[in-house]
Amino acid sequence: xxxxxxxxxxxxxxxxxxxxxxxxxxxxxxxxxxxxxxxxxxxxxxxxxxxxxxxxxxxxxxxxxxxxxxxxxxxxxxxxxxxxxxxxxxxxxxxxxxxxxxxxxxxxxxxxxxxxxxxxxxxxxxxxxxxxxxxxxxxxxxxxxxxxxxxxxxxxxxxxxxxxxxxxxxxxxxxxxxxxxxxxxxxxxxxxxxxxxxxxxxxxxxxxxxxxxxxxxxxxxxxxxxxxxxxxxxxxxxxxxxxxxxxxxxxxxxxxxxxxxxxxxxxxxxxxxxxxxxxxxxxxxxxxxxxxxxxxxxxxxxxxxxxxxxxxxxxxxxxxxxxxxxxxxxxxxxxxxxxxxxxxxxxxxxxxxxxxxxxxxxxxxxxxxxxxxxxxxxxxxxxxxxxx
Amino acid sequence: xxxxxxxxxxxxxxxxxxxxxxxxxxxxxxxxxxxxxxxxxxxxxxxxxxxxxxxxxxxxxxxxxxxxxxxxxxxxxxxxxxxxxxxxxxxxxxxxxxxxxxxxxxxxxxxxxxxxxxxxxxxxxxxxxxxxxxxxxxxxxxxxxxxxxxxxxxxxxxxxxxxxxxxxxxxxxxxxxxxxxxxxxxxxxxxxxxxxxxxxxxxxxxxxxxxxxxxxxxxxxxxxxxxxxxxxxxxxxxxxxxxxxxxxxxxxxxxxxxxxxxxxxxxxxxxxxxxxxxxxxxxxxxxxxxxxxxxxxxxxxxxxxxxxxxxxxxxxxxxxxxxxxxxxxxxxxxxxxxxxxxxxxxxxxxxxxxxxxxxxxxxxxxxxxxxxxxxxxxxxxxxxxxxx
Numbered sequence: 001x002x003x004x005x006x007x008x009x010x011x012x013x014x015x016x017x018x019x020x021x022x023x024x025x026x027x028x029x030x031x032x033x034x035x036x037x038x039x040x041x042x043x044x045x046x047x048x049x050x051x052x053x054x055x056x057x058x059x060x061x062x063x064x065x066x067x068x069x070x071x072x073x074x075x076x077x078x079x080x081x082x083x084x085x086x087x088x089x090x091x092x093x094x095x096x097x098x099x100x101x102x103x104x105x106x107x108x109x110x111x112x113x114x115x116x117x118x119x120x121x122x123x124x125x126x127x128x129x130x131x132x133x134x135x136x137x138x139x140x141x142x143x144x145x146x147x148x149x150x151x152x153x154x155x156x157x158x159x160x161x162x163x164x165x166x167x168x169x170x171x172x173x174x175x176x177x178x179x180x181x182x183x184x185x186x187x188x189x190x191x192x193x194x195x196x197x198x199x200x201x202x203x204x205x206x207x208x209x210x211x212x213x214x215x216x217x218x219x220x221x222x223x224x225x226x227x228x229x230x231x232x233x234x235x236x237x238x239x240x241x242x243x244x245x246x247x248x249x250x251x252x253x254x255x256x257x258x259x260x261x262x263x264x265x266x267x268x269x270x271x272x273x274x275x276x277x278x279x280x281x282x283x284x285x286x287x288x289x290x291x292x293x294x295x296x297x298x299x300x301x302x303x304x305x306x307x308x309x310x311x312x313x314x315x316x317x318x319x320x321x322x323x324x325x326x327x328x329x330x331x332x333x334x335x336x337x338x339x340x341x342x343x344x345x346x347x348x349x350x351x352x353x354x355x356x357x358x359x360x361x362x363x364x365x366x367x368x369x370x371x372x373x374x375x376x377x378x379x380x381x382x383x384x385x386x387x388x
Numbered sequence: 389x390x391x392x393x394x395x396x397x398x399x400x401x402x403x404x405x406x407x408x409x410x411x412x413x414x415x416x417x418x419x420x421x422x423x424x425x426x427x428x429x430x431x432x433x434x435x436x437x438x439x440x441x442x443x444x445x446x447x448x449x450x451x452x453x454x455x456x457x458x459x460x461x462x463x464x465x466x467x468x469x470x471x472x473x474x475x476x477x478x479x480x481x482x483x484x485x486x487x488x489x490x491x492x493x494x495x496x497x498x499x500x501x502x503x504x505x506x507x508x509x510x511x512x513x514x515x516x517x518x519x520x521x522x523x524x525x526x527x528x529x530x531x532x533x534x535x536x537x538x539x540x541x542x543x544x545x546x547x548x549x550x551x552x553x554x555x556x557x558x559x560x561x562x563x564x565x566x567x568x569x570x571x572x573x574x575x576x577x578x579x580x581x582x583x584x585x586x587x588x589x590x591x592x593x594x595x596x597x598x599x600x601x602x603x604x605x606x607x608x609x610x611x612x613x614x615x616x617x618x619x620x621x622x623x624x625x626x627x628x629x630x631x632x633x634x635x636x637x638x639x640x641x642x643x644x645x646x647x648x649x650x651x652x653x654x655x656x657x658x659x660x661x662x663x664x665x666x667x668x669x670x671x672x673x674x675x676x677x678x679x680x681x682x683x684x685x686x687x688x689x690x691x692x693x694x695x696x697x698x699x700x701x702x703x704x705x706x707x708x709x710x711x712x713x714x715x716x717x718x719x720x721x722x723x724x725x726x727x728x729x730x731x732x733x734x735x736x737x738x739x740x741x742x743x744x745x746x747x748x749x750x751x752x753x754x755x756x757x758x759x760x761x762x763x764x765x766x767x768x769x770x771x772x773x774x775x776x
Contacts, residue, residue: 036442049601049604054424055707055714055716094723096722096723097722126442126519127517127518127520131510132508132516133510197598210618212589213440225466227463229467231598315463316482324442330443334484335484356466
């Protein structure tokens with residue numbers, strides 16, 4: 001297939017590089033080294049599920065000026081060649097003698113003077129996707145050039161989405177919403193939860209997802225024990241609350257929201273919890289404005305939940321969203337990231353319903369100058385019941 | 389759901405730890421630090437798609453004797469609590485002040501004397517799944533304890549599968565084989581390749597996959613440009629060769645094989661290439677024995693392809709398989725890993741068919757004392773035709 005792999009016109013990627021380079025200049029970085037699937041997709045448009053194989057490292061070098069350089073295994077040359085990137089350097093990976101170390105070192109040595117600084121995301125929510133030994137070899141060979149943390153540089157750019165990106169996330173949310181609307185077709189009492197998860201993934205694909213990177217959920221009388229477990233084989237029971245949460249993907253952009261369903265009549269506890277989650281979200285949506293901090297969102301949601309008579313759950317109550325299932329910032333009491341127009345965020349309040357049981361609720365929004373715009377179609381105010 | 393999360397009885401995990409500890413003793417390691425989804429699943433049974441979120445690091449510490457310790461975000465406490473691991477230490481992640489650094493440092497300091505050595509996979513095919521800055525803080529705080537490479541220690545254990553693991557991989561291969569059998573139902577001329585990819589994923593789920601972590605493929609007259617691209621919107625055409633490759637997952641175990649289909653009558657080039665790939669595979673299957681090296685497989689497959697009149701493709705011609713889509717070793721001229729009974733491997737010969745076009749063929753096997761046993765049902769000798 002000679003299909004073009006670019007999701008967006010080259011101009012979109014060029015604008016991203018210009019914004020990154022502005023941040024680099026501010027921090028005095030002579031180049032940026034990127035190794036993660038998301039950072040490489042963001043800068044080049046290189047989109048593949050081949051990241052699933054941990055065998056090979058991939059690199060993009062963003063110089064302080066000019067276009068990025070891809071330093072990649074030759075198996076990716078064809079696909080990267082269909083991107084907007086023109087300078088593509090390849091080696092035959094995996095090579096146990098030298099798995100791109102020399103090629104990457106040479107590329108960085110050309111881009112950065114010996115007294116220069118190379119930015120690398122090393123902070124919260126980042127990983128270095130290459131063997132640590134190889135990184136240490138590159139670092140030693142490039143000395144006296146220094147590697148410095150570039151987490152903030154990358155995050156401040158990636159966290160503000162372009163209109164083209166927002167449209168992609170909205171499209172994925174719309175696909176997921178259609179799949180959620182079909183849950184009553186396959187989530188009846190007696191059906192094993194594992195089968196419900198399978199059918200939900202099938203619904204997501206049928207409705208247009210390219211792939212389904214994340215499904216989690218749970219079911220129980222007054223909620224569920226956690227929100228990250230795969231499905232067990234047990235059947236749904238009349239009186240259960242079923243929660244399904246998905247990160248489906250279209251064109252490399254995720255949604256991340258969930259929905260709750262009552263299998264037959266719900267308990268009063270569950271109905272009250274759902275109402276509290278819904279109203280705390282509604283009130284936070286009304287209050288949210290650019291200039292607030294991530295931790296303000298935690299406070300708004302927590303206070304709202306308490307006001308509506310439930311105990312907030314532990315952990316963060318929302319986060320960023322885009323080309324990974326979750327992005328920074330985190331709605332915790334500790335995160336003082338300023339919220340800016342163009343950020344795509346999830347509001348994800350949770351509350352304790354009974355000993356070891358919780359319920360969660362999640363919506364996706366883009367923050368505009370005058371407040372949030374929903375990307376996920378708003379959940380119903382009343383917990384929907386699947387009649388048995 | 390109070391479902392147990394263990395895929396295997398605790399005895400299976402205990403046996404893995406004993407084998408790891410034997411390797412650690414040989415190398416003089418006082419503890420092993422594991423951070424990757426696969427290594428953590430392997431040692432604990434902790435299986436979740438939540439790894440899709442890069443927000444939080446997760447750690448398992450294997451001491452030189454005794455049971456492993458999980459040092460994890462509290463969001464995972466419920467699920468890890470259903471595993472065989474009893475010592476679970478949690479913190480509220482993400483925490484920008486200290487995201488598990490102190491808890492991990494304390495755990496390792498208890499397990500390892502100040503003059504001790506901590507093993508960490510740092511070599512080929514490994515990544516450190518935690519922020520680099522946090523690792524450097526842990527390393528500094530734990531000095532004079534030293535971190536040393538434990539790639540081989542982990543690989544020599546994980547690469548030999550138990551019968552329970554082999555049964556899981558066979559089950560996933562069987563699911564994929566049933567999905568491949570349904571390809572003629574949805575891969576007709578005129579259908580967009582993106583739709584074919586979607587239907588293939590739906591077929592994999594319908595046939596029993598828990599999720600589909602990998603689908604790639606391509607289509608063209610005498611083959612395809614690469615084997616890692618997502619589908620483009622273009623339609624299948626009469627005369628195309630369609631290849632679909634999948635890493636579906638059941639109970640955390642992958643298959644990884646592909647199949648080729650002719651959309652209407654195939655060109656002579658494509659039919660000859662398919663025959664060469666099939667026969668080179670057949671002859672390699674007959675020759676393969678424990679004690680050979682990974683590079684012998686590259687030679688056997690390459691020589692076979694040449695003998696059958698085609699030019700071998702670049703890159704590796706097979707690899708390990710298990711709890712990630714690809715595992716070591718690599719069938720390249722450079723990999724001298726000994727092949728041992730119990731290894732699960734893919735044979736993946738590729739050949740050049742015309743300028744910039746290749747065809748590939750892939751089977752999954754387990755190596756037994758007397759040779760390979762197929763896990764993927766053998767592809768047909770003749771390129772199957774989907775009539776248009």
